[in-house]
Amino acid sequence: MKLFVTGLPGVGKTTLVLKVAKEMQGLGLKIGGFTTQEVREKGKRVGFKIKAIDTEEEGILAWVGEGYPRVGKYVVNLEDLNRVGVSAIRRAISEADLIIIDEIGAMEYKSKDFAMIINEVLKKDKPLLATVHRRYTERFRGMGRLYVLTTENREKIKDEVVKELKTLFSFKD
Numbered sequence: 001m002k003l004f005v006t007g008l009p010g011v012g013k014t015t016l017v018l019k020v021a022k023e024m025q026g027l028g029l030k031i032g033g034f035t036t037q038e039v040r041e042k043g044k045r046v047g048f049k050i051k052a053i054d055t056e057e058e059g060i061l062a063w064v065g066e067g068y069p070r071v072g073k074y075v076v077n078l079e080d081l082n083r084v085g086v087s088a089i090r091r092a093i094s095e096a097d098l099i100i101i102d103e104i105g106a107m108e109y110k111s112k113d114f115a116m117i118i119n120e121v122l123k124k125d126k127p128l129l130a131t132v133h134r135r136y137t138e139r140f141r142g143m144g145r146l147y148v149l150t151t152e153n154r155e156k157i158k159d160e161v162v163k164e165l166k167t168l169f170s171f172k173d
């Protein structure tokens with residue numbers, strides 16, 4: 001089962017996957033993959049952190065400034081993306097019950113290793129919950145269910161995702 005979640009920036013995609021991960025961990029399942037979260041300084045967004053779900057290892061995914069590769073005003077830190085993010089996916093492919101990837105977007109695709117491991121995950125049968133930037137959803141058409149998150153439906157969709165996964169893993173509600 002592959003579940004994809006998209007929606008406008010800040011709508012709650014990361015919050016959703018964190019809640020789902022916690023609920024599924026509470027049921028004894030092994031969750032792998034990574035999440036990304038914005039970093040704010042004095043109320044302004046200055047970058048993004050990346051964190052492995054299993055080891056809680058952290059890194060900097062991108063930061064405002066000069067440099068390469070860049071996405072908008074951010075410079076992508078390929079070293080941390082690969083060290084934290086790609087490695088977490090690699091571990092999840094072999095060890096986890098559910099892979100969470102938050103998110104699949106322009107910054108992440110700057111890494112060739114990331115692009116390659118995404119293709120690997122898509123070929124596997126292993127359950128996946130991924131947030132996808134709206135510009136990239138077309139790539140995953142027909143591969144699984146796509147949820148479009150809004151502030152109005154985000155709680156309902158979180159419950160639905162948990163329900164789908166519980167059914168998959170044969171837990172009763």
Ligand SMILES: Nc1ncnc2c1ncn2[C@@H]1O[C@H](COP(=O)(O)OP(=O)(O)OP(=O)(O)O)[C@@H](O)[C@H]1O
Pocket residue numbers: 007008009010011012013014015016036037038154155
């Ligand atoms: N279900 C929710 N209830 C209340 N607040 C929420 C909920 N979901 C998200 N938020 C709040 O909205 C803000 C943005 O959430 P989050 O980082 O999850 O969004 P996102 O879609 O992942 O953002 P981005 O596109 O930047 O990755 C956070 O401050 C978060 O606490």
